[in-house]
Amino acid sequence: MTIGWILLSLMIALCALGVVLARSPISSAISLLIGFVGVAILYLALKAEFVAAVQILVYAGGILVLYLFGIMLTDNEALRLTRQTHLQAWPVFVLILVLFLAVGHKLYHSDYTPQQPARLLMLTDQSQVQALQNRLAQEAGAAQHATNPQRVARVLYGDYLYPFEAASVLLLVAVLGAVFLAKKDV
Amino acid sequence: MSTAAFVILGFLLFCLGLFGVLARRNFIVVLLSIELIFAGAGINFIAFSSLWKNLTGQIFTIFLIGVAAGEAAIGLGLLIALYRLKHTANVDEARELKG
Numbered sequence: 001m002t003i004g005w006i007l008l009s010l011m012i013a014l015c016a017l018g019v020v021l022a023r024s025p026i027s028s029a030i031s032l033l034i035g036f037v038g039v040a041i042l043y044l045a046l047k048a049e050f051v052a053a054v055q056i057l058v059y060a061g062g063i064l065v066l067y068l069f070g071i072m073l074t075d076n077e078a079l080r081l082t083r084q085t086h087l088q089a090w091p092v093f094v095l096i097l098v099l100f101l102a103v104g105h106k107l108y109h110s111d112y113t114p115q116q117p118a119r120l121l122m123l124t125d126q127s128q129v130q131a132l133q134n135r136l137a138q139e140a141g142a143a144q145h146a147t148n149p150q151r152v153a154r155v156l157y158g159d160y161l162y163p164f165e166a167a168s169v170l171l172l173v174a175v176l177g178a179v180f181l182a183k184k185d186v
Numbered sequence: 187m188s189t190a191a192f193v194i195l196g197f198l199l200f201c202l203g204l205f206g207v208l209a210r211r212n213f214i215v216v217l218l219s220i221e222l223i224f225a226g227a228g229i230n231f232i233a234f235s236s237l238w239k240n241l242t243g244q245i246f247t248i249f250l251i252g253v254a255a256g257e258a259a260i261g262l263g264l265l266i267a268l269y270r271l272k273h274t275a276n277v278d279e280a281r282e283l284k285g
Contacts, residue, residue, distance in 0.1 A: 009195050016199050016222050020206040025214045025275075032218050039225050043247075046236040051247045055228075058251050063221070063258045070262045071214055074269040079212060079276045086278070089209040096208075100201045104194055112189040114238040155241045156248065167252045174256030181263030184270075 008045070012038040023084055025071045033064050050149040192233035199226030213268060213275045217261040224254045 015035030022028045036059045043052035146154075156164060199222050206219025228247045235243025265275060272279040 005191070009191065012195065013198055013202075016202045016225075019215070019218050019222060020202050020210070025212055025218075028215050028218050032221060035222075036225065039229065042229065043232050046232050048232050048235065048244050048247070051228075051232060051244050051251075054248060054251055058255060059221075063255060066258055066262055067214060067218065070217075070265050074214070074265060074275040076274045076276070079274050082211070082276075084211055084215075085209045086211060092205060092208045096201050096205050100198065104197060107193050107197060108190050110190070110193075112193070112234075112237065151241055152244055152248075156245050160245050163249065167249055171252060171256055174259045178259040178263035181260070182266040 005045075008038055008042055011035075012042070024080070026068075029064060029067050029071060033060055036060055036064070047148065049147075050152045189233055189237050192229055196226040196229040196233070199223070199229065211276050211278060213265050213277050216277060217258070217265070220257065220261070221254060224250060224257075 012035055015031045015038060018031030019028045019035065022031055036055060040052045040055040043049075043055060203219040203222030203226065206222065207216050210216055210219065228250055231243040231247045231250065233243075235241060235247075268280055269275060
């Protein structure tokens, strides 16, 4: 099992490296596609089946195809033949390496054990805490037999209904903005 | 695999994406690097959702994918506008606020 995790992480990291280092944007996009498939497998292994399916459908099926169209529409001979990085690439590399080592060291030595649920921390009355704990335990018991998409749907259309509607407005605005930016006579 | 490994994998994706944004010349590769940063955040969300047995992380990953889709649409619109003005996808060429 452990060797599988290591191989999967290595695959994702190598694909990410390929995105940043590949000369041609097509290679970058294909590398990103393979990396996203790896991320989806990681989600599946962490028992987030619905999100894994959305990841494949939206990223591989939608966003990557959009980027491939973008690459196709904006091919330029001169850009392909020039240096692919700015002059500041090496200083940036050193700075990001330092950032990665410093923060990575901190992350490695952090404690990740779960806290009390936030909803419990906000309550002061002991009987309320008890009631909410009972309800949470009941919900957990009821959710045990539900599949992952069923449970996600219950939370998404229950607790997060308004953020969900706001996300649809965001997508609408993004579509309008994209049409406005790309149309001919701006 | 321990949670620290997931967090560090997510942070590695963030760092690589940041390098791509800061160092690459091609606007499309800059956009693809931003997707890498999104993927790093998503791995963190799912890892903690799995560790803490809390579905909120998965919900936020779905919102994250929605935001990434909006970002891709706007980014491609900007790319087409840049290409129409300068006939290249090189971000060095875009140095005026007004075309």
